[in-house]
Amino acid sequence: MAPKNKYTNIVLFGQAGAGKSSLVNLTVGKDMATTSNDMKLSTMHWQEYPIEFDGESYKVFDTVGLEEPQLGIPQFLDAIENAYKLIQDLEKQGGIDLLLLCMRAGRLTSTLQNNYWLFHEFLCDKKVPIIVVITYLENEAGEMDDWWKRNEEIFHRQEVHVAGHACITAIAGNSPHRHEESRTTIRNLFKEFAADEQKQAWIGGDSLFVSFMRKLKDLLVGNGKSAREDMVSRLTKRCGMSRDVAEKLADRIKPW
Incomplete structure (x- = not known):
């Protein structure tokens, strides 16, 4: 693995409209990311x-919200391919x-x-700590964290396992106190879960890049046709893609 650089690298993902840009602005303490719900502008x-x-x-x-029907298949594939290249580049850099x-606070959708x-399994091979940030809780009765207490079991049942969580509001609005509380919560999570000991606890043995390349190499054992089919099967069964979309993605990121 390349030597660790001076920055802590954090990859942000989620659906459009969840408040990813507002989350960036909340953390930095000023308007840096452009917020918009217009998919045409993204x-x-x-x-x-x-x-x-x-x-x-x-x-x-900040990666693109991956919603196939809204994006259209070509844009959906572009977004995943860009995320794939980003993760590989970051791993090589440190x-x-x-x-x-x-x-956004609500249902844990498919x-x-x-x-x-x-992101967690296919792109990062379960070797990067992942935390979930639930937004739009400015009107939550009681403490914002009560939302997680009510819904944590649903995440476990759906096999969405995370190392930590944050229940926040990323907009000041009528809740400036909760907004400031949210900034503190997010910054503390950045410091806690980006620490070397936390990362090492998830990595285990090989680096993400070595592990991922080994997985791709294993897929290539035999002929290219069977390797492609194996990758398509993983994408459809584990990532919920249609076969047509999975085939197109496999062709884009194949290492041969």
């Missing part, structure tokens, strides 16, 4: 945001320290589950 490429606080430097990479799943498996 890019299929990730956005990079440098963030500094308490003497530490972070880089947050590694990924944290995955951040951003979701799209959210599929995005979780795509």
Whole structure:
């Protein structure tokens, strides 16, 4: 693995409209990311945001919300391919320290589950700590964290296992106190789960890059046709893709 750089690298993912850009602005303490619910204004490429606080430097990479029907298949595939290339590039440069799943308070939808498996299992081989951030809780009765207490068991039943969580509001609105509380919560999570000991607890043996390349190499044992079919099967069964979409993605990221 390449030597660790001075930044903590954090990859942010989740559905459009979940408040990912607002989350970036909340953490940095000013408007840095452009917020919009208009899919026509979004890019299929990730956005990079440098963030500094308490003497530490972070880089947050905001990826496109992966929603196939809304994006259309070509754009959906572009977004995944870009995320795949981003993760490989970051690993070569020093590694990924944290995955951040951003979701709006509500149901744990099949799209959210599929995005979780795509990033956590397929792209990162379960070797990067992942935390879930639940947004739009400014009107939650009682404490914002009560939402997690009510819904934690649902995550376990759906096999969405995370190392930590944060229940927040990313907009000040009529709840400036909760907004400031949310900033503190997010920053503390950045520091806690990006720490070397937390990362090592998840990595285990091989680095993410070595592990992922070994997985691809294993898929190639035999002829290219059987390797392709194996990858398609994994994408359909674990990431909820249709066979047609999985085949197109396998052709895009194949290493041969």
